[in-house]
Amino acid sequence: MLNEQELAAFLERHDLSPDARAIVMRIRSSEPSRRVRPGRGSMTCRYPSRKMGRIIQAESHTNELAAIYSWEFDETVHEFYDQPEPFKLPYHNGARNVAPMHTSDFFLISDAFIGWVECKTDEELAKLAVERPERYAQRESKWISPPGETFASQFGLGYKVCPSGGFNWNLLRNFDFLADFMREDCPPPSDEERSTVRRLFERTAWMPLHELLTVEPALTADAIYKLIVADDIYVDLSARPLTDEFARAYRDRQVASVIDANHATMPVPCTSPFKLEVGASLSWEGASFTVAFVKDGLVTLVGENGKPVPVALESVEQLAHEGKLAGTALEADVSAGMRDQIVRGACVSATAEAHRRIKWIADHRRGAAVSRSARTMRSYAARFRQAEVAVGVGALGLIPDFKLRGNRTPRYPEAVFEIIADVERQTRERNVRRTKVELFGDIRNRCKEQGLQAPSAKTVAKWRKHHVGVHEDALQFDGHRMAYDSKPWVWTKQRGFLPHGAYPFDVAYVDHTELDLALVDKQLGEVIGRVWLTALIDGYSRKVLAYYISFDPPSGISCMMVIRECVRRHGRLSSKIIVDGGKEFAGSYFEILCAFFEMQKKTRPPAEGHFGSVMERLFGTTNKGLIHVLYGNTLILQCVRKCSRTHDPRRLAIWTLDAIDQTLGDWFEQVYHTSPHGGLQATPNAVFDAGLKEFGAREHVRIPYDAAFILSCLPTPKSRPQRNVYPGKGVKHYGEYYWCESFRSPRHENTDVPVRYDPLNMAVLYAYVDAEWQQCRAHDAPLYAYRTEREVRLASAAFRGLMLKDGSHREIRADQRAAFFRNLYDDERRLREERDANLAHELESEMPVADLSALPPAPRETYHQCEDF
Template identity: 80%
Template sequence: MLNEQELAAFLERHQLSLEARAIVMRIRGSEPSRRVRPGRGSMTCRYPSRKMGRIIQAESHTNELAAIYTWEYDAAVHEFYDQPEPLKLAYHNGVRSVAYAHTPDFFLVSDAFVGWVECKTDEELAKLHIEKPERYAKRDGKWISPPGEAFASQFGLGYMICPSGCFDWNLLRNLDFLADYMRADCPPPSDDERSIVQRLFESSAWMPLHELIAADAGLTADAVYKVIVAGEVYVDLSARPLMDEFARVYRDQLAATFAESDGNQAKLTVPCTSPFTLEAGEPLSWEGTAYTVAVVAGAQVTLVSASGKPVRLDVESIEQLAHDGKLVGAALTNNVAAHIRENIVRRACVRATAEAHIWIRQFNEYRRGVAVSRCARTMRSYAAKFRQAEVAVGVGALGLIPDFMSRGNRTPRFPEQVFEVIADVEREERDRGTRRTKVDIYGDIRGRCLAKGLPVPSAKTVAVWRKHHVGVHEDALRFDGHRMAYDSKPWVWTEQRGFLPHGAYPFDVAHIDHTPLDLQLVDETLGTVIGRVWLTALIDGYSRKVLAYYLSFDSPSAVSCMMVIRECVRRHGRLPSKIITDGGKEFSGSYFEILLAFFEMQKKTRPPAEGHFGSVMERLFGATNKGLIHVLQGNTLILQCVRKCSRTHDPRRLAIWTLDAIERTLDDWFENVYHISPHGGLQATPNEVFDAGVAEFGAREHVRIPYDAAFILSCLPAPKSRPQRNVYPGKGVKHYGEYYWCEAFRAPRHENTEVAVRYDPLNMAVLYAYVDGEWQQCRAHDAPLYAYRTEREVRLASAALRGLMLKDGKHREIRADQRAAFFRNLYDDERRLREERDANLAHELESEMPVADLSALPPAPRETYHQCEDF
């Protein structure tokens, strides 16, 4: 991003007008004019740009985001801003003048272009060109917008259409893959790592990337990628993705040039109207004279005639001769025959192939003079077909393949008017939007055919016509809407375009979502049924490993999202690069988005009502409920048919699981069952894929985040009802009915003033208040109750208390005496458990002691018994 001096020099160098400079300054100083939202089939993204130092919005995951990546790493691009102020464009469509408001996708400031940019897919541009030719046209092979160019030209600026086909996706994927190693805080490769790489390339000009990573124990994947980014070795980032098993690493760019030229010498394609391939030993025909390709050296090709006379031609001369039809290759000569052979094999069904195998075997036996079961006339027919195919396509066996698909009388039995009647009825049915029975539709078709004097087709004929002309998705889309038709919607294949949907390495892409567990929980102390608990999970898209989860009785909110982010750092010490969410309000809160922007994580939002984008999370939730929750006592599976649930099997009467117990069970389930079980989409276990991905694509230790007080403070939310709280003299600030105090409140200037506060959902003993320009930690009045409690115990106690509050159905505050009584009950339970343990130990000791012989003891005096009886 340009500073003030650099911007002034840039504007002066490009000699922009005063109006253009005012537009540039206004766009630089303003926020985006609108917030992009996911549409049907499109995934939006919020990209934390290091170049711009701000969040850049992308309305499309495969088009606008690609433009952002291109500009982010292009040194000629200085600034780019998303969703600038709307423009008023106008044009004449031949009948009248049309004016409309238009918001471009970006405003670009670069050395070669300054102006507005609109990103569209190639398919969308082709469609808009037909619908609105005045707005979108093609000039010299490039898409343009005449109204946009006319508006921008009056200020001396530009307006550019950026189609999706102009992006180098191999380059973009590699830039995304190496983004962690391009950070300023990434340490450079060490001298030992450099020396290992130099030693490996002493005897080889290039190596496959995966072999280079495994070549030396002292060379890790992180070291290899650091060396690539540092330029110690050469990799063509546009050739293929680094995640590809065929990715190559060269000693330097000169070695890459020689290696590629050696590969090109063996095979050279001539680009002409009828292309053929030049390679050593290839036969050619030059105006009827036979030649053979001898040597291919760069742009020079040496041909040798049948008499041994060499002829040297350049590629341009060969192109001209091939274009004129004077030079013909063997591949071009046999092009027609190859096409016929391909059609014969393609049309051969399983039955035809099996039948041809029998015919070929019998024909070979017949030619050897062996007696066969077929008559002589049939075998002569086989021989004739064999010779015809041998002459026509060069392979006689193909003539013995029967063409079952062409047999039979395929002439329509009904005139074309009958099928037009069927199509008219189907069209009217779809336009009406109501679904009639097949009997009613057939009766309508029958009546119309009789009225027109046409033959009446059978119901089976109508059904067959409908099967061949009406798709399941189109039918459901018309009658039931796009939500019901989503299951039959064709998949979108993005092998050539777009980023990998599940990421390229561990911690690249993660999904976050919520679900209520199908289990009734009870309070650990009182035994009161609290209800169902919400599970918020963060799962790695690459390995399907559960990175973190969070349980809460509160409904999903930004607090749940921030807590699962905090738990991920506590467990793994790092965060994913991209997080995919749905369109819930909890994911668009300011605190959650600030947290993502602070740690430079992209947030991608799935399109609404399209569950396939979140299939990774849905599979996890389904496997957890089906494999674990539904086998526990008190599960709510029976409540799916609540009217058939008897009182004896009501989950609320059978509930025994507490929050502490279910959390320990979930830990055990994820670590010892889910992570080590083969995953159907991976053909391996999540742990195996995760460990292999870290070893192959780098541990990326430099992006680790310390789990310290600073990180915890960044993950703390503000109270939803009132982010600022009053400072009561001598008491402090009040939160959830409890007073929190810090020494800074003793200053008289803070009394009866409001301060911003943040609370810790995992620890109700502390609160943070923004006092004197920094966040001060405040202690609760009953903080000693939490003194000897771990973070997990405090979190579980806090969650249970919030669950009891929500169960009452009203937003009442939890008083300090209630929390104190809660922990006193916990202390009593611990005391009881300790007493039971001590009693069990004493019993075990008594059982191990030797039994004494009481027969040798003297009898006790009778007075003793009399005294006992009197007593």
């Protein structure tokens, strides 16, 4: 990122106008105009850019994120900003003039380009070019936006469309893979490692990278990747991913260029449909060219102006496929086409029959007995000879074509099937599903009205099976959420990052689930309820990196605590973390934590469960493999009306929070991590350990589990982030006072200070006093002095669970208290009446008899107040 002096010199060098400079300065000083959100099938990303020193948003983790990677590691790119300020984009859409507000994806500042950048996929651009040709167009194999260029040109800036097909994904994947070794805090290779590599390459000029990783035990994977970054070992990062088994490591760049040049002179297989012999004529986008010569993997074309144009043989097929290159077609190999057609159309039973017929022919020639007649055997031999002449392989003539047997003529005329299609179309227009009986009856009635033979229900069902897909049917009548289960999977393409990562701690998933188990309090034995499990799982190895259980529903505290537990166990975090659209993952503290430790936060699209299949499988395996076999599991409560009193898990619960926490940890370590995973064909532990050995332990990115890290993971109180400092007592949190020596200063008394608390340790609290976070001790801190962190965490979670349950029974206890005090007031009134009666009796016995009716009545306001209560 440019500083003020470098920016001033850069703007002066490019001679930007005052308006353009104002736009640049305004974009540099402003925040993104909007926050990107995941759409259907699109995963957003928040990328912590070291070059920019800020978070850069990407609306797509395959297209826009690729652009960010290409700029992050490009020395000619100085700055790039996401979601710059919107502007009006006027253009004529064919019917009228429009001027919508437009927000581009990025604003780029580089040596070669300054202006707005809009990222689109190739498929989306092809569709937009048809729908809005005035907005997007393709000229000279380059996508442009004429309205955007017109708007930017008035300020002397640029506007370009960045298609997804323009990225070298091998290079981007390797940049991502080597990002940890490109950090400034990564130690450089040692002299011993450099000498070891020089000794290895004295005997050979190159070797496969996977062989280099294992040939010398003293040379670790971390050392090799650091040597690649330092250019002591040359690897063509744009050729193959480093994780590919065919990746090559060269002695230096010069050796690689010589070897690659030798490979370029070798014959290159090309399936061009045109003649590439000398003198052949070709048409390239309307211009005429003549083939001058073909040599060393290149085709040299000479145009009408006489200038030679070299074209690689590999590009000929691509240009022909895109329709840009035309010429004299090659003569087709008829026999090869027939062989391919016969083999493709042969089913399993037809191939088996052909093998049997070959065996019969061989046995018949030897004079052995066969189960077929002589006439049949002569027919088989004739077919064999005919196929040998026609297609070159006699066995292909013995393959029977079973699919052509029988009467293939439709039983019903075409008008009947047109009626079926018309009824189906009207049903879809009505957008209400019809029963099969009603649909079949409507078709029969229409056929009778036109005097046609009505089809059978089996014929109608067969027609719908071939013309109406399950997913399309569910999407039409039930919506995209109901149709999601039948939606075709999106298979991994060559373009894009690996969905589950390329090495351990590359991609991690975090999510929550409520375990199907009722828990009780350890001291009272009272049922508290079900517990929430928050898990962090490594996508590459499926290893559970950390987990956190609590009675509290999912929140930002759960997310921060599971990250804290991961660092405590492994001393590091993943470079990317994938979350869903829950509000606990969108909190400022969680995003600040991800940015502080340079983790890319990717948000899964809503209602797209396949994007989190790794977590869903873990939760399903945990419930079925462990929780559902424990005493007191709540599986039966899924059909609560069928649950009898004797089998009610709320009456049978015996598991406590600390017991299930220990059991979960043991089950993950002893069962889940050591069992073969269906998606890996190996155990998570084996894949995890092998990945660390092959792709590097990356010790320099370890995070120390110290007070500074713990402080960065602490949340603020949800109700009030700031608390009052009571003189002589300190700040109050959860009914407990916390004190530090800085509170003795009079300037802090009766003032509000920001506080952060530790959910795993109720003995301490942190307050921001005197420009630093200071630790405050609880009044009852000695109670926690001899407890482990796990004991404090479990005790705090159990206490919060009882508090949650306490709140649910508040109304019941209020009624009980009111009834108790009503009886108490009745007893109090009766006692006072008896006392007054005894006092009156004593007065009667000591005084002469008098007329008591003349005395004023005794005050009874107090009694009336009690009755009113």
